[in-house]
Amino acid sequence: MRLYIGLVHYPVYNKNRETIASAITNFDLHDLSRLSRTYGAKRLFIITPLKSQHTLAERISTHWTSGYGASYNVHRKEALEIVSVVETLEEAIDSVVEAEKERPLLISTDASKQDDRTIDYLHAREILDSERTVFLIFGTAWGLHEDVLMMSDFILDPVEGRTDYNHLSVRTAAGIILDRLAGRYK
Amino acid sequence: MRLYIGLVHYPVYNKNRETIASAITNFDLHDLSRLSRTYGAKRLFIITPLKSQHTLAERISTHWTSGYGASYNVHRKEALEIVSVVETLEEAIDSVVEAEKERPLLISTDASKQDDRTIDYLHAREILDSERTVFLIFGTAWGLHEDVLMMSDFILDPVEGRTDYNHLSVRTAAGIILDRLAGRYK
Numbered sequence: 170m171r172l173y174i175g176l177v178h179y180p181v182y183n184k185n186r187e188t189i190a191s192a193i194t195n196f197d198l199h200d201l202s203r204l205s206r207t208y209g210a211k212r213l214f215i216i217t218p219l220k221s222q223h224t225l226a227e228r229i230s231t232h233w234t235s236g237y238g239a240s241y242n243v244h245r246k247e248a249l250e251i252v253s254v255v256e257t258l259e260e261a262i263d264s265v266v267e268a269e270k271e272r273p274l275l276i277s278t279d280a281s282k283q284d285d286r287t288i289d290y291l292h293a294r295e296i297l298d299s300e301r302t303v304f305l306i307f308g309t310a311w312g313l314h315e316d317v318l319m320m321s322d323f324i325l326d327p328v329e330g331r332t333d334y335n336h337l338s339v340r341t342a343a344g345i346i347l348d349r350l351a352g353r354y355k
Numbered sequence: 356m357r358l359y360i361g362l363v364h365y366p367v368y369n370k371n372r373e374t375i376a377s378a379i380t381n382f383d384l385h386d387l388s389r390l391s392r393t394y395g396a397k398r399l400f401i402i403t404p405l406k407s408q409h410t411l412a413e414r415i416s417t418h419w420t421s422g423y424g425a426s427y428n429v430h431r432k433e434a435l436e437i438v439s440v441v442e443t444l445e446e447a448i449d450s451v452v453e454a455e456k457e458r459p460l461l462i463s464t465d466a467s468k469q470d471d472r473t474i475d476y477l478h479a480r481e482i483l484d485s486e487r488t489v490f491l492i493f494g495t496a497w498g499l500h501e502d503v504l505m506m507s508d509f510i511l512d513p514v515e516g517r518t519d520y521n522h523l524s525v526r527t528a529a530g531i532i533l534d535r536l537a538g539r540y541k
Contacts, residue, residue, distance in 0.1 A: 170517065203527070207522070208517050209517035244522040291541055326540070329540065330390075330533075331395035334434075336430040337389055338385065338526070340386060340524070340526050341386050341530035344528070348535070351516065354475070354514075355475045
């Protein structure tokens with residue numbers, strides 16, 4: 170499986186559908202890196218153009234990968250080692266191309282069902298199983314900007330539970346999505 | 356589906372396998388209440404004997420259910436309305452018995468595969484589908500105390516990904532588990 174994960178902090182929407190750069194959330198970094206490691210993703214890109222946010226993400230990461238935290242909790246070290254903080258989605262994609270020698274298929278996620286270029290879990294899973302390189306993109310705040318959806322090859326069906334309430338955190342949604350795409354259980 | 360969720364802060368283990376009462380995490384409250392609401396669980400019990408923690412949980416909850424947050428973000432209000440903060444697991448179980456007029460089947464979760472009374476996802480899903488009342492129990496910190504495992508009817512198989520790394524946050528693991536037990540998708 171050649172799976173890469175991206176967590177986009179810009180461009181995303183705020184509550185009023187204005188384009189913003191969201192702040193990095195400490196819990197996102199820990200939860201998503203542990204998730205990515207558990208399901209065998211090759212790299213987790215944290216995408217934000219804000220310099221101050223790079224400093225923050227690197228401070229968290231360094232604490233757990235080479236600071237006091239590395240000996241205190243080796244599992245966090247192992248997880249955070251697969252994180253790369255980059256300025257743009259394009260930079261993340263370039264990095265995947267360099268590693269895999271092919272352009273990854275871009276699959277974006279959204280909490281709403283789209284009209285165009287949708288893909289369901291069964292088909293996305295088949296693509297992953299075929300060893301095609303896949304870049305799975307998650308948005309923060311109120312979701313990925315339409316520019317990101319427009320440049321994607323596919324937009325994954327939203328996670329729906331058993332009710333019409335559908336407001337999962339990106340941490341929870343990412344867990345469910347990775348399990349649907351790569352999980353194995355009885 | 357008659358599903359109840361419990362998040363236990365006591366008794367759980369710390370890193371050195373000592374019995375502790377862990378602190379409530381703001382993100383657990385939000386992520387798990389949104390998850391519980393999405394998958395149609397009837398109530399989410401936050402279980403802690405610490406009075407100071409009750410005050411904290413109630414302050415968070417009140418902010419979003421009747422304070423400024425209730426009008427700012429109605430989705431958080433809807434989610435947090437299904438949270439009950441109780442002192443003990445027994446108190447939570449009594450509350451379920453009162454609502455459902457039957458003792459719930461207790462299914463505990465653990466990151467390690469157990470020897471005894473294990474249940475896989477297929478069978479746990481069948482029980483839920485049969486309309487039997489189920490109380491699904493999650494631990495915080497380094498996991499549920501063995502006293503809780505001992506009093507449970509079943510212990511659910513751990514979530515395993517694609518690697519031997521297996522250190523998901525309770526927020527992520529709960530999402531994956533609820534989707535495996537109650538999710539519907541193509």
